[in-house]
Amino acid sequence: MMLIDLLRALLLLSGALFFLVGTLGILRFPDTPSRIHALTKVDNLGLGLIVLGLLPGVEHWPVAIKMILIWLLAIAASALAGHLVVRVCREFRPSNAGEQQDD
Amino acid sequence: MTQVLWISTLLLLLALLLGLWRIWAGPGRADRMLAAQLFGTTGVGLLLLLAELMQQPALRDVALVLALLAIMATVAFVARTQPADHHSEQDHDAD
């Protein structure tokens, strides 16, 4: 039992830290594409870790499914947001088109 | 365990405030939109934590709704606002 609690605490805290770091990334990175990079990291990892940390505490399995669904939704949303915003950046700043390779 | 939950909640709240600063500071419209998106995700995480802390399962539904609709503002931004500023992507008034 102790081990599980320790693991949960670790997951939750590192998830929260990821959020903080990702937000800092959004604050400190120089241009929009690299900020998108920071954003997607936060969504995927930070929220994922928090969901993982919370999962052992839920009482019914449908709740667990709901939480995983929330995580998947957040990932999809951030990916789509990054994709759309990058497209916009490219469209309006052709000089930057070469910087972003992965979409 | 409760202690850990509280600390995580506080950390997320801190992240939320930092994100707020990015929305305020910009400098570009895209940056503001991205920060708003991140704001939403942080809110989802916060709600999940609070659901556990306050023993309110209904809050997971709030998180679900928030995650579902998080993309809407960005889509609206790309669909409608963007053509308005062909000339530049920056706001020019941030600093």
Next chain:
Amino acid sequence: MIDLLLALTLPLVALGVLLARELFRAVVMFIAFGLLMALVWVRLQAPDLALAEAAIGAGLTGVLLLDALGHLRQPHPPGQPLRSLLPLLTILALVLAGALGLVLLGALLEPLQPSVNLPAEVALHIEASGVAHPVTAVLLAFRAWDTLLEVAVILVAVVVGLALRFSHDDAAAESRVSSPLLQGMLSWLLPLMLLVALYLLWIGSYRSGGAFQAAAVMAAMLVLLRLSGQQLPGQNHPLLLRAGLVGGLGTFLLLGSVQLLQGGAFLAWPEQLAGAFILLVETALTFSLALLLYALFEASPAPARKGHPPRTGDQPS
């Protein structure tokens, strides 16, 4: 700690909304404000309000405002402020603010002494209402009149909005997002939104949720559908649309008068069937309110075509 931080942030964000030099910034700050409000409702032990605020504040309002911003392109200056009146207005605002602050302080210092203990009353009568969730019981059993008239008010707003709709249809000029990724994602996101809306409607009888929250999510789904450039099935049948718009209010009135026939009161549900009646009304309200909210979005004319500026046409460059 959390409460203090949140409560302190709220006016700061509001200040940000008001002081932002650029309109776009004000609008995004306002979206963030909606999200913060959702968290505040959570801390105020009002998950129903958090649900509604999450769907409306973070979803619908943001889209509406961004949409309007895109429309007011080539912004015309609102003109030089009335310099001569400015000091007067500032004094007026300050006096008003001070007076309001004093009133609020008075209300806080002198705690309310209500003659009726409302939470106790609700708890006492909830058994008879047919639902187990107090907020739903208040909305559709104890104060059904309020809810009925609220729907009527929204209907009136939509009628006005539709009446103001532009006669010339320049939907073709509407800029839409065309991205294969978006289309692919919407193909499962939209059904999921519908599912969540129905889920919220269903659990409203015993937990946080209900017609209003479900309607907000459903309206968001319709708006998203529209933003991605899809046609709504039945969109070109004005009769169908109108039937949908008044359907909620009609069902409410109809079911509300069932008891009238048996000599009862208007909007009193039959004792045995109260739960079923409320669910029926809520279902009709959900679909109808979703359509109403969507119609208000749709009533806004599409952005003008490039090179076809607004009629006055003397936009500054």
Next chain:
Amino acid sequence: MNTFLPYTLAGGALVILGLTGFILHRHLIRRLLAFNLTGSGCFLVMTGLAQQGQGVDAVPQALVLTGIVVAVSATALALVLIRRWYHLTGLTGLPEDIEPELQQGDNPAEGKTQGAPH
């Protein structure tokens, strides 16, 4: 001090800020935003004050729930009206708020209140 007090005070601050902004701003959308802030403040004060004495109370919550939905409808309607007004006149403010001699011609205030990228 209970949990609800800070939010009640924040609600009061929102009402005051919103009203001040509503009086001092001229751009119609900004006024709409200010109005919405006032509304949110009212909701907060309502729920906060009601729950101050008796704990969680479903009645103000239900009232505020309808209030939120009406508020979004009102906002949407106001936006329709603002756009219509803009299409008809090309203005984003009310003519009463603009000094007559500045209504036509080049306007020195351009970009100051709007910050439009040009």
